[in-house]
Amino acid sequence: MEPTSRVELFAAIRRDARQGMSVREIQRAHRVGWRTVRAALDSVWPTPRAQYPKRASRLDPFKSVIDEWLVTDLDAPRKQRHTATRIFDRLIKEQQAAGITYGMVRTYVANRRPQIRLEQGRAPVEAFVPQTHLPGREGEVDFGEVAIRLRGELVTCYLFCFRLSYSGKSTHRISASAGQEAFFEGHAHAFQVLGGIPAGKVRYDNLKAAVAQVVGFSRARTEADRWTAFRSHYDLEAFYCQPGIKGAHEKGGVEGQVGWFRRNHLVPVPEVDSITELNALVDQYDREDDDRRIGGRAHTVGQAFEAEKSLLKPLPVEVFETGRWFTPRVDRYAQVSVRGNKYSVPARLIGRQVRVVLNASDLVVHDGRTPVATHERLMTKGAVRLELDHYLEVFTRKPGAFPGATALEQARAAGKFTLTHDAWWAAAVKAHGDADGTRELIRVLLLHRRMRHEDVVAGIAAALRAGALTADAVALETRKAAASPDDPQQTDARAPSGPVASLTEHRLKTHLPHDNRPLPSVDIYDALLTRRHSKKET
Structure with missing residues (x-):
C-alpha cells in the first residue's frame, strides 16, 4: 500500500533503509529524489513547506473600508447589518471599485467577520453548558403557529405547549388566539393532565400574555396583573429568559418540542369542523407520545414521567377563571362588540347590558347568571358572527x-x-x-x-x-x-x-272522542240586557 502522507512516506523510507535497501533502490521504489531520502533518514518529521507570500488581490485597497463597515455592524440592529451583497454594491457605487467581483467580497466577508468580532472583544460563538434537570422541578412554555383547515377554510391557529424538563412529558392546546385567555387555559389544561405543578421554576420568554414590560436588557419584568394573580393561585414560579434570540436556548426543549409536534402530528394539514374536535385529537396524540424515547434516553417519556409525577406540587382546590369578562351593551342589531368583533344575542336583550366571558376559542354571553348565547371565537378583526335563532321573533x-x-x-x-x-x-x-x-x-x-x-x-x-x-x-x-x-x-x-x-x-x-254537548247559547245574556233597559225607563 502506497503511503498517503509525507510522515508515512518518511516511515516507509526509514523501514526500507533498515532492511538494507540502497538509496537508489529506495528512490526507485518510492519514486522520490535523493534529497527526500536523505531528509527521511535524518528525521522522522518532514520539514514544513515554505510559505510563499500571498499574491496581491484587487480587493486589497478596499479591505480597510470593508472592515470599518463590519465594525459598525456590531452595534447595529441584527436585521439591518451589511450582507456581502450590500457591501459589494456600496463598493461599486461609493468607492468606484472597478475590477472586483462578488465572489471576492463574499469570501473576504465570511472570513473577516468572526475575526473582527474577536478583535473588538465580542465572543465569536456563544458557549453552551449541559444542564441536568431534577424530576418534578422545572418546566418550559412556548407558543407556535399552526395551520388547520377549519370547515374547509385554511386558517392560522396557535399551539400552546407546556413541557416538563426532566421527562419531556408535554401537553398541547390549539386555540384561535395567542392571547392571555389561551395562555391561562393552556396552563390549566396542562396542570390537570399532569396532575400537579412543577415544584421549581417554569421558563418563559417575553409573551405579552404574561409580561407587560421588559426592564432594560435584564431578566427583570413588569408582569401583567392577571398573570400575577394566576401565578399566585397556582403557586407558580416564573423564570424569564433573556430578551431576543439569545434567550431561545434557555428553553430549547420546548422550542424543539413545538416543531417536533407540528411536523409529526399536524402534517398533512388537519381538516376539522371545530377547534374542540381538533383538541380532542391533540389530547390523543399527547397520550401516544408517552411511548416515544427522546434522543438516546434509556426510558420512554411515560416511564420518566411516572418517576416525577409524585414530586409535583398538588393542584389548588378552587378553579381559576381563565376567560376574560366583559360587560357590553346589546345594540339595536341584537349584537355585542367584543375585542373588535360582533356576536349576536337574542333580540329580546336589545338595549340591555350583558356579561360575556371570552375564552381561548369561544365566548359565552350571560343574561345575569343565565347563559343565553355561545359562539366560536372569530379569528379576524372586524368580523361578525350571527345566529339565525336569535332573530326569529323579529322575523315574525x-x-x-x-x-x-x-x-x-x-x-x-x-x-x-x-x-x-x-x-x-x-x-x-x-x-x-x-x-x-x-x-x-x-x-x-x-x-x-x-x-x-x-x-x-x-x-x-x-x-x-x-x-x-x-x-x-x-x-x-x-x-x-x-x-x-x-x-x-x-x-x-x-x-x-x-x-x-x-x-x-x-x-x-x-285522539279526541266525538263531542255530543250542545252548542253554547247567549240567551241568558239577553235577559240581562232587558233588565238593564227596564231600570233606565223607571
Whole structure:
C-alpha cells in the first residue's frame, strides 16, 4: 500500500533503509529524489513547506473600508447589518471599485467577520453548558403557529405547549388566539393532565400574555396583573429568559418540542369542523407520545414521567377563571362588540347590558347568571358572527327582512339552514304568499329550539312530500321522526300516507272522542240586557 502522507512516506523510507535497501533502490521504489531520502533518514518529521507570500488581490485597497463597515455592524440592529451583497454594491457605487467581483467580497466577508468580532472583544460563538434537570422541578412554555383547515377554510391557529424538563412529558392546546385567555387555559389544561405543578421554576420568554414590560436588557419584568394573580393561585414560579434570540436556548426543549409536534402530528394539514374536535385529537396524540424515547434516553417519556409525577406540587382546590369578562351593551342589531368583533344575542336583550366571558376559542354571553348565547371565537378583526335563532321573533314581525338577512346566509354556510328548508320555504311562499309563507317557515325554525336538528329536517322533508305546508304539519312529522328508531330502512315509514292539513285536525280525528254537548247559547245574556233597559225607563 502506497503511503498517503509525507510522515508515512518518511516511515516507509526509514523501514526500507533498515532492511538494507540502497538509496537508489529506495528512490526507485518510492519514486522520490535523493534529497527526500536523505531528509527521511535524518528525521522522522518532514520539514514544513515554505510559505510563499500571498499574491496581491484587487480587493486589497478596499479591505480597510470593508472592515470599518463590519465594525459598525456590531452595534447595529441584527436585521439591518451589511450582507456581502450590500457591501459589494456600496463598493461599486461609493468607492468606484472597478475590477472586483462578488465572489471576492463574499469570501473576504465570511472570513473577516468572526475575526473582527474577536478583535473588538465580542465572543465569536456563544458557549453552551449541559444542564441536568431534577424530576418534578422545572418546566418550559412556548407558543407556535399552526395551520388547520377549519370547515374547509385554511386558517392560522396557535399551539400552546407546556413541557416538563426532566421527562419531556408535554401537553398541547390549539386555540384561535395567542392571547392571555389561551395562555391561562393552556396552563390549566396542562396542570390537570399532569396532575400537579412543577415544584421549581417554569421558563418563559417575553409573551405579552404574561409580561407587560421588559426592564432594560435584564431578566427583570413588569408582569401583567392577571398573570400575577394566576401565578399566585397556582403557586407558580416564573423564570424569564433573556430578551431576543439569545434567550431561545434557555428553553430549547420546548422550542424543539413545538416543531417536533407540528411536523409529526399536524402534517398533512388537519381538516376539522371545530377547534374542540381538533383538541380532542391533540389530547390523543399527547397520550401516544408517552411511548416515544427522546434522543438516546434509556426510558420512554411515560416511564420518566411516572418517576416525577409524585414530586409535583398538588393542584389548588378552587378553579381559576381563565376567560376574560366583559360587560357590553346589546345594540339595536341584537349584537355585542367584543375585542373588535360582533356576536349576536337574542333580540329580546336589545338595549340591555350583558356579561360575556371570552375564552381561548369561544365566548359565552350571560343574561345575569343565565347563559343565553355561545359562539366560536372569530379569528379576524372586524368580523361578525350571527345566529339565525336569535332573530326569529323579529322575523315574525318583519318577514320581509328574512330573505336578505346576514344571519340566514351564515346559517346556510354553516349547514344549519339546509336545501330542505329552502325547498319547503319556496313551496310555502307559493301556497300562502310571501309574508304568510315566511311566517310559517319561522314557526318551523322555532322547532329547532326543542327538537334535534336531524329530526326537524326529516319532518320538513316528510311534510314537503305530503304537500303539507303548515308549521303544525312539520311539527307532527318531526315528532314522528323523533319517535321512530334511527334505522335507514324505516325512513320511508316516516312519510304520511295522505296529506296532513294541521296538527289540530290530527288531534280531533285520532285522539279526541266525538263531542255530543250542545252548542253554547247567549240567551241568558239577553235577559240581562232587558233588565238593564227596564231600570233606565223607571
